Amino acid sequence: MTDFAARQKGLRALRRAGWVWYVAGAAAVLVGSVLAWVRFSVFGVEFSLPGVAGWGALTASCALLSLIGGRRFPLLGVLVGLLAMGIGSRAQQETGRAVRGRVLALTQALAPVNDKLMRVGLPPIEPFPLGQRWADHVGPGPLWTFWGGAALAVGAAAAFCGERLGRTCGRCGARWSPARMVVFCPACGERAGPLIACPACQSPLEPSDHFCAVCGSAASSD
Ligand SMILES: [Zn+2]
Ligand SMILES: [Zn+2]
Incomplete structure (x- = not known):
């Protein structure tokens, strides 16, 4: 992990x-x-x-x-x-x-x-x-x-x-608003959220998605 x-x-x-x-x-x-x-x-x-x-x-x-x-x-x-x-x-x-x-x-x-x-x-x-x-x-x-x-x-x-x-960056301490969906820290680029691209078609996924809404592939669980 x-x-x-x-x-x-x-x-x-x-x-x-x-x-x-x-x-x-x-x-x-x-x-x-x-x-x-x-x-x-x-x-x-x-x-x-x-x-x-x-x-x-x-x-x-x-x-x-x-x-x-x-x-x-x-x-x-x-x-x-x-x-x-x-x-x-x-x-x-x-x-x-x-x-x-x-x-x-x-x-x-x-x-x-x-x-x-x-x-x-x-x-x-x-x-x-x-x-x-x-x-x-x-x-x-x-x-x-x-x-x-x-x-x-x-x-x-x-x-x-x-x-x-x-919603605080683990590396630089930057914080973002609850409404914002953040995958990489906007201040330093550190990974800060779950991966959101479909592994098959690269469409964006919501963090709670189990399957891609575009192609139906199983979203890889984090
Ligand atoms: Zn950061
Ligand atoms: Zn897909």
Whole structure:
């Protein structure tokens, strides 16, 4: 295999892997947004709030946007991925502590009432289970959002680099527009694209052609 063919093959693999990570990451962010972000129990009844009730609505719509616009603007995936990582890690760090603080404040507000109840021999009001840690109030949603965002950002960067390097000359570094079909580098003449002449009749072929459109000969695969 020539250097040229090896480079093309490597770039194709990079682009393909990038898109797999891109789509899987965006899907994970979407899943994360409908999973529970906040969990708490009141009088023994468990409640959970999905991410879409809060910041998850933003990460979900951005993930959808990155799936729709990704083909044209792969860098959108990097932005959305970083945003999801930021929101996911912030929710992971702070949601549980915020809920814990609220629970402690309510428990404290009930203290004088419970004091009076106990003085007259009535059981105290204890809406929240005792001995919970802040981590008990965090659902799986924020972690999904964080790691989904990481996969999305990495995949988008790989897809972007693969696409850009695919239209950059391997020898002199010249770059051409995506619309241009380039077989030899316009700056230095290095081979930069697939052979496009029919081996039988020398008519031009498109890179995706399996057969010559003029004489029907099999196009030699690169
Ligand atoms: Zn060149
Ligand atoms: Zn031909």
